[in-house]
Amino acid sequence: MSMTATRRSGNDWLRDALPKIVLSPSLAIVLVFVYGFILFTFYLSFTDSRILPSYGLVGWQNYSRLFSVRAWGIAIDNLLIFGSLYIVICCVLGLALAILLDQKIRAEGFIRTIYLYPMALSFIVTGTAWKWFLDPGIGLQAVVRSWGWESFTFEWIKDSHMAIYTIVIAAVWQTSGFVMAMFLAGLRGIDNEVLKAAQIDGASNWSLYRRIVIPQLRPAFMSAFVVLAHMAIKSYDLVIALTGGGPGTATELPATFMYSYTFTRNQMGIGAASATIMLMSIAAIMVPYIWSELREKK
Amino acid sequence: MATNASANVIRTGGGARFVIYTLLALFCIYYLLPLYVMVVNSLKPLSEIQAGGMMSLPHEWTLAPWRSAWSTAQIGVAATGLKPYFLNSILMVVPAVAISTVLGALNGYVLTKWRFTGDTVVFGLLLFGCFIPFQMVLIPMARMLGLMGLAGTVPGLIFVHLVYGIGFSTLYFRNYYQQFPTELVRAAMIDGAGFFTIFRRIMLPSSGPIAVVCIIWQFTNIWNDFLFGASFSDYDSQPMTVALNNLVQSSTGVKEYNVHFAGAIMAALPTLIVYIVAGRYFVRGLMAGSVKG
Known part of the structure; x- marks a missing residue:
C-alpha cells in the first residue's frame, strides 16, 4: 500500500532503494551468520572433521556413528523424559495457577510478580541455587535430618537414575510462571456471554472449565507447547550448572553432547551431525508455527 | 486485563476461596524458596551451612561472602572475584542491546511502512533465525571470529549477540509498527518528508513502549547467555554467567x-x-516473543 505513495513522491532511485538499503545489512548478516552457517555445519556433518574442520566427505558415517554412540542414546532418552515431563508439568501447573489467579484474587499483581520472577534469572543462577538446595550433604536432606527426621533421604541429584528429574524440577520452577502468564492472558480473552449462558443452563464450575474455558485456550496451549518444546531441545546452561551432565553421563542432553563431542572430544563431524539433528527437530516444530502465524497476519 | 472474564461469571464460596488463597500462598513459597536460600546463605558463615542450617536465618550475620565473591574468590586461574567479569558483562551488554534495538527499529519500520514484494519472506527468514539451536552456528562462528581477529574478546561477544539479537528486535518493532496508522506516514510522504525524517519525526516519538520492551528483552537474554560466553570468550573476557559457573564448579579446596x-x-x-x-x-516482551510470530 505504501508502494504507491513511494512512487508518487518521485522517481528518485535512491528514494525507492533507501528502505531496502537500510534493511540489507540485517538481511545480509542473517543470511551469512544464520543460514550460511547452518549450511556450513550441515556440510561438516558429512566430513571427517575432528579437532578442526576438514573437508573430506565421508557420507553418512557421522550419523551412523552418532546413533551408535551410547552417550547420544542417553541424551535422546533424557530429552524425551525431560522434554515431556517439562512440557506437561509446566502446562498443568501453569493452567492451574492461571485459573486460581483468575478468581478475583486480592494482590493478584503481586502474586503474579512472584510467580514470574524466575524467568528473569539466568539458568546458571537457577542451576546454582537448586544444585546446593538438592545436595544431600547440605541441602534439603541435611536440613530435614537436622530437624530430627534422621532417616530422610533425598539424593536424586547424586543418583544416575533420578538425576534427570532434578533438571525437570529446576526447569519447571524457572518457566512455569511464564506459562501461567500465557494461560492467564488466554483466560482474560474468553467471552463472558457463553459462560453466562452455560451457567443459566445449570452447568457446574467444573464443567464450565472443562467444557468451555479449557477448549477455548487452545491457542495458548499451542504457544506454550512450541515455546517449551523449543526450550527443552535447546536446554544447555541448566544442565551444565546443575549436574554438569552427570553423575557420569546420566543427565546428558543433545546440547551438552554436541558441545563435548565438538570441543572437548575433538569429534567435530559427529558434533555437527548432532547439531543438525537438533536443528531438524526444532524446525519441525517452529516452521509450521511461524508459517501459520505469518499467513494469518496477511 | 481490567476484568477477570471467567471470574465475573464463576462464583466461588467462602470455603473454596480459603483453599484458593492457601494454594496461591503455598506456590508463592515454592517460587520464593530458592531466592530465600540464596539470600540467607550468602549472609552466614560457611560452618552454619555445613552444619545443616541451610533453611535457617544466620546466627551470625556477615558480609564476608559477598566481599569474597566480588573481589577475592578464585575464578578459574585467578583470585579476582567476580568484579572483572561483571564489568565484562556490562561492556558486552550495553553496545549489543543498543545496536540491535536501533537496527530492529529500522527493520520494523521498513517491513511495515515501506513494504516490498517478498518482505514477508525476509521477515520469516529473520524470525526463524531467532529459534535455531545455536549449536548449529558454534563451529563456523568460532572460525569467523578468528578470521575477524575477535576471538576471545568482548567485542567478539558483542558481535555475536548483535547478530543473533536482530531477529527478536525486528519482531518486536515490526509487530508494533504494524498497528501504527500508515495514513500518517503517507501524509508525511506527500508533504515531501523523506525516509529518515518520517522515522525520526513520526515513528520514533511513539516508539517508547516497544523500545523499552525490546531493550529489556535483549538485556535479559544477553546478560543471561551462557553458551556464547562459554564458547567464545577467554579468561579475561568471560561474562558473568561463565565466571559464576567456574566459581561454583571449581573442584579445588573447600566448597564455599x-x-x-x-x-x-x-x-x-x-x-x-x-x-x-x-x-x-x-x-509484554515475553508474550510478544512467543504468542505472536
Missing part, C-alpha cells in the same frame, strides 16, 4: 557455598532489578 550464593545473587541482580522496576514491559 555462601560465596557461591552471593555470586549467584550478583549475577541475578541486574536482570532482577529490571524485572522489578519494569516487570510489565518484561512480561
Whole structure:
C-alpha cells in the first residue's frame, strides 16, 4: 500500500532503494551468520572433521556413528523424559495457577510478580541455587535430618537414575510462571456471554472449565507447547550448572553432547551431525508455527 | 486485563476461596524458596551451612561472602572475584542491546511502512533465525571470529549477540509498527518528508513502549547467555554467567557455598532489578516473543 505513495513522491532511485538499503545489512548478516552457517555445519556433518574442520566427505558415517554412540542414546532418552515431563508439568501447573489467579484474587499483581520472577534469572543462577538446595550433604536432606527426621533421604541429584528429574524440577520452577502468564492472558480473552449462558443452563464450575474455558485456550496451549518444546531441545546452561551432565553421563542432553563431542572430544563431524539433528527437530516444530502465524497476519 | 472474564461469571464460596488463597500462598513459597536460600546463605558463615542450617536465618550475620565473591574468590586461574567479569558483562551488554534495538527499529519500520514484494519472506527468514539451536552456528562462528581477529574478546561477544539479537528486535518493532496508522506516514510522504525524517519525526516519538520492551528483552537474554560466553570468550573476557559457573564448579579446596550464593545473587541482580522496576514491559516482551510470530 505504501508502494504507491513511494512512487508518487518521485522517481528518485535512491528514494525507492533507501528502505531496502537500510534493511540489507540485517538481511545480509542473517543470511551469512544464520543460514550460511547452518549450511556450513550441515556440510561438516558429512566430513571427517575432528579437532578442526576438514573437508573430506565421508557420507553418512557421522550419523551412523552418532546413533551408535551410547552417550547420544542417553541424551535422546533424557530429552524425551525431560522434554515431556517439562512440557506437561509446566502446562498443568501453569493452567492451574492461571485459573486460581483468575478468581478475583486480592494482590493478584503481586502474586503474579512472584510467580514470574524466575524467568528473569539466568539458568546458571537457577542451576546454582537448586544444585546446593538438592545436595544431600547440605541441602534439603541435611536440613530435614537436622530437624530430627534422621532417616530422610533425598539424593536424586547424586543418583544416575533420578538425576534427570532434578533438571525437570529446576526447569519447571524457572518457566512455569511464564506459562501461567500465557494461560492467564488466554483466560482474560474468553467471552463472558457463553459462560453466562452455560451457567443459566445449570452447568457446574467444573464443567464450565472443562467444557468451555479449557477448549477455548487452545491457542495458548499451542504457544506454550512450541515455546517449551523449543526450550527443552535447546536446554544447555541448566544442565551444565546443575549436574554438569552427570553423575557420569546420566543427565546428558543433545546440547551438552554436541558441545563435548565438538570441543572437548575433538569429534567435530559427529558434533555437527548432532547439531543438525537438533536443528531438524526444532524446525519441525517452529516452521509450521511461524508459517501459520505469518499467513494469518496477511 | 481490567476484568477477570471467567471470574465475573464463576462464583466461588467462602470455603473454596480459603483453599484458593492457601494454594496461591503455598506456590508463592515454592517460587520464593530458592531466592530465600540464596539470600540467607550468602549472609552466614560457611560452618552454619555445613552444619545443616541451610533453611535457617544466620546466627551470625556477615558480609564476608559477598566481599569474597566480588573481589577475592578464585575464578578459574585467578583470585579476582567476580568484579572483572561483571564489568565484562556490562561492556558486552550495553553496545549489543543498543545496536540491535536501533537496527530492529529500522527493520520494523521498513517491513511495515515501506513494504516490498517478498518482505514477508525476509521477515520469516529473520524470525526463524531467532529459534535455531545455536549449536548449529558454534563451529563456523568460532572460525569467523578468528578470521575477524575477535576471538576471545568482548567485542567478539558483542558481535555475536548483535547478530543473533536482530531477529527478536525486528519482531518486536515490526509487530508494533504494524498497528501504527500508515495514513500518517503517507501524509508525511506527500508533504515531501523523506525516509529518515518520517522515522525520526513520526515513528520514533511513539516508539517508547516497544523500545523499552525490546531493550529489556535483549538485556535479559544477553546478560543471561551462557553458551556464547562459554564458547567464545577467554579468561579475561568471560561474562558473568561463565565466571559464576567456574566459581561454583571449581573442584579445588573447600566448597564455599555462601560465596557461591552471593555470586549467584550478583549475577541475578541486574536482570532482577529490571524485572522489578519494569516487570510489565518484561512480561509484554515475553508474550510478544512467543504468542505472536
